[in-house]
Amino acid sequence: MIRFHKEGYRIIIIAFVLSIAGILLVEKFIETSWLVITIQIIIIAFLIIILQFFRNPKRLTVLGDDTIIAPVDGKVVVIEEVEEPEYFKDKRLQVSIFMSPINVHVTRYAMSGVVKYSKYHPGKYLVAWHPKASTENERTTVVLENKTLGEVLYRQIAGALAKRIVNYAKEGDKVVQGTDAGFIKFGSRVDLFLPIGTKLNVKLGDKVNGGVQVIAEK
Incomplete structure (x- = not known):
């Protein structure tokens, strides 16, 4: 069903x-x-x-304190070391997943832990793959923390068609990997910012399944 x-x-x-x-x-x-x-x-x-x-397929997540799962369905469009200016203010490994309008647009928690930071930013509606979309588009920034992986940041980014971002993460919440973290309506992107040295299990161009596919691990 x-x-x-x-x-x-x-x-x-x-x-x-x-x-x-x-x-x-x-x-x-x-x-x-x-x-x-x-x-x-x-x-x-x-x-x-x-x-x-708006389909929301049930996904069976294999929980792991040392793994990062794909937060959304889509295509890996960026893998690079960058300066993360909002929260960490240092170098991080960025992994960006682009969602086309035909992808499932549910955002799921990439790891279990505590929500340390959650903030909404109004902004532009550049196409989601634009290099400046991560810092200039409408977006939400969420930081999760657990004892094994430390702090991991993910950012929901509106695209040219996306006009509303829904974010359920609230600071202090204890969340479970793979559960519902929000929704982005009509085309968008999610950026992950991981510690330098994190082992990646994906490469540019890979298509990933949110809530089930391990994309990185310690």
Whole structure:
């Protein structure tokens, strides 16, 4: 059975109502049969796109205090050592995962631990793969800490189509690896900032599955 994320319930209901209304109105006001069928197919396709975007497949996470799992589905587009200016203010290993509109957009906690920092930043809507998206786009920054891995930062970043970031992490929360951490609507990216020397299990161009795939370990 297909599961949907709670952030999509309202939009899904509205899409259903508009789709049904559109299908019925087309039949009432348009007499050309091929045109009616064409418009109805377009309406149904639109509804399917909405449904697939908000899907929330159940993922079985194998918990590990020394592992980092992919926080989202998508493609690895950046692996590099960078200066992280907001929280660490030193060099970190950045791993960025880009989500296209057809990916699952649920954000999951990459590790178990305590939320040390959680902050929302308003900003621009540059395309998610733009080099400046990590520091100039609308985004949230969250830092998790556990005894084995220390502190790991992840950043939800809005893209050109993403107009709302949902972040459930609150400072002081104890969170479990693989559980629901939020949602980003309509195309986006997540950056991970790991300690230098962290062993990576992915490379540029790899496609990853959020909540299940180990992408790094101590």
